[in-house]
Amino acid sequence: MNLQGINVLVDGYNLEMIQGTGIKTYGLTLVKALISLEANVDLLCSRYTNSDSKNLLLNEALFFDIQKYSSSNLDIKSIISAATHRFYQAKEVQVSDFVIKRDADFIFDYLANSGKIFNVYNCYRVANNLYKYFQLPTRVKIKKKIDIWHVTYPLPIKINDAKKITTIHDLIPLKLPYTTLDDKKWFFNLIKDAIKTSEIILTVSENTKKDILHCFDVNPDKIYVTYQPIIDNSHLVDNHTTEIKLKKYKLKNKKYILFVGTIEPKKNIGRLIDAYSSLDTDMQLVIVGKKGWLWEDEIGKLEALFGKGFTRKIKLLEYVEKTDLIYLYHGAFCFVFPSLYEGFGLPPLEAMSLGCPVITSNVASLPEVCGNAAIYVDPYNSDDIRQGIEKLINNQQIKTQLIEAGKERVKLFSMENYTNKLYDAYTKVI
Numbered sequence: 001m002n003l004q005g006i007n008v009l010v011d012g013y014n015l016e017m018i019q020g021t022g023i024k025t026y027g028l029t030l031v032k033a034l035i036s037l038e039a040n041v042d043l044l045c046s047r048y049t050n051s052d053s054k055n056l057l058l059n060e061a062l063f064f065d066i067q068k069y070s071s072s073n074l075d076i077k078s079i080i081s082a083a084t085h086r087f088y089q090a091k092e093v094q095v096s097d098f099v100i101k102r103d104a105d106f107i108f109d110y111l112a113n114s115g116k117i118f119n120v121y122n123c124y125r126v127a128n129n130l131y132k133y134f135q136l137p138t139r140v141k142i143k144k145k146i147d148i149w150h151v152t153y154p155l156p157i158k159i160n161d162a163k164k165i166t167t168i169h170d171l172i173p174l175k176l177p178y179t180t181l182d183d184k185k186w187f188f189n190l191i192k193d194a195i196k197t198s199e200i201i202l203t204v205s206e207n208t209k210k211d212i213l214h215c216f217d218v219n220p221d222k223i224y225v226t227y228q229p230i231i232d233n234s235h236l237v238d239n240h241t242t243e244i245k246l247k248k249y250k251l252k253n254k255k256y257i258l259f260v261g262t263i264e265p266k267k268n269i270g271r272l273i274d275a276y277s278s279l280d281t282d283m284q285l286v287i288v289g290k291k292g293w294l295w296e297d298e299i300g301k302l303e304a305l306f307g308k309g310f311t312r313k314i315k316l317l318e319y320v321e322k323t324d325l326i327y328l329y330h331g332a333f334c335f336v337f338p339s340l341y342e343g344f345g346l347p348p349l350e351a352m353s354l355g356c357p358v359i360t361s362n363v364a365s366l367p368e369v370c371g372n373a374a375i376y377v378d379p380y381n382s383d384d385i386r387q388g389i390e391k392l393i394n395n396q397q398i399k400t401q402l403i404e405a406g407k408e409r410v411k412l413f414s415m416e417n418y419t420n421k422l423y424d425a426y427t428k429v430i
Contacts (some may be wrong), residue, residue, distance in 0.1 A: 001423055003039035006430060009142065009159055010034075011151045012045035013124050022346055023169060026204070027152045029229050033419040035110055041114045044090065044121045044140065044159070046380075087219060088116035088138045118142055124155060130158035131193075132186045148429060154194035163429050166198040168345025172266060179266040179340065192216060199429045204344035207365035224425040229418035230349045230410050237330040238318045247328035249286075249317065256284040256315070257389065258356070259334035260325070260347045261339065263291050263299060268338045268361075269381050273302065273314070275385035281393060283333055284291045285317045289323065329354040334392050336398070337361070338379040345369050349413055352406030357399050359388045373405035
């Protein structure tokens with residue numbers, strides 16, 4: 001079972017972000033699976049490069065200098081220019097260990113030795129704006145035969161004569177429109193076009209497949225559910241090491257309740273805080289996640305509920321290194337994830353893999369993913385969330401059962417199972 005000789009180009013839309021996202025994690029595991037299947041994997045990025053400089057090190061440093069040169073909005077001149085040209089020649093960018101060694105992203109080590117990074121500055125923003133305003137696709141020419149162009153998020157870009165595979169993670173802007181800032185019409189057309197122009201659609205849960213079939217006219221046989229794999233890091237942790245690591249955050253082992261996710265309406269942190277405020281417990285609530293859209297509405301009530309010294313009860317941690325996050329999961333009394341909607345929901349599985357019992361929502365894909373290894377609550381009812389936590393606090397037997405069930409549950413989402421599903425899907429295209 002291999003894809004030897006198949007040239008696959010994967011988008012760097014999320015992979016090139018410095019901080020992690022769920023889709024970046026998906027992209028990393030996708031590339032890892034394709035490499036294990038012996039496919040030839042390359043990456044298309046959109047970074048700034050200084051083509052006038054002959055200094056290789058400077059070029060590569062500028063390539064990763066996204067803070068200075070990237071912009072979320074393009075001026076009208078750039079959009080008109082894109083509409084006129086609609087065709088871009090990607091440049092091959094050299095990869096060196098000196099620059100790439102960051103965030104332990106193994107794929108760049110692979111690219112330095114076997115694959116290639118192709119680059120078109122700002123191509124993803126250009127393509128999205130061109131499609132948004134003119135409903136036109138952007139064409140990118142790669143000086144290499146590309147068999148499959150796999151986009152980990154719907155992108156209106158065509159590559160050579162490659163067959164396209166698109167992964168659709170969720171339809172949140174359509175299913176919960178009040179929780180996102182997305183242009184809903186643009187998003188709807190983007191998904192519709194992705195379905196039309198792709199050979200197959202991959203998705204991460206049966207729930208998302210059901211949503212796609214409900215919202216769009218598409219043959220069910222065109223959609224393949226591969227789920228998302230969980231990397232088992234349980235061998236890296238033990239209580240002694242965890243206690244040492246937690247001192248960095250002034251936390252004690254099994255003495256805090258954990259949440260991990262972006263602080264935004266969809267994640268429902270406001271109701272989690274309401275539930276926690278009525279708990280009779282000395283445990284802290286630790287919220288790990290960057291501030292997203294309307295974050296103030298989600299955590300702005302902290303001082304009103306707990307006073308100016310709320311940090312003694314609630315600990316807010318923004319970006320946390322992957323290695324530290326492992327120990328935060330392992331050291332938590334429990335993990336609470338009352339999200340209103342998830343296409344997959346990786347954090348609960350990450351918690352389970354590290355022996356942390358899970359309380360999560362009874363909606364969307366979460367029951368499908370977590371199975372019998374979680375306590376389920378109504379995410380729209382803060383009292384129900386509170387009762388779910390109390391059930392765990394008051395019953396050690398349930399906690400033990402959930403820990404054991406969680407360890408078994410994550411086996412279903414192994415890298416091996418994911419790779420097998422990915423291979424089956426790819427054989428339908430090649």
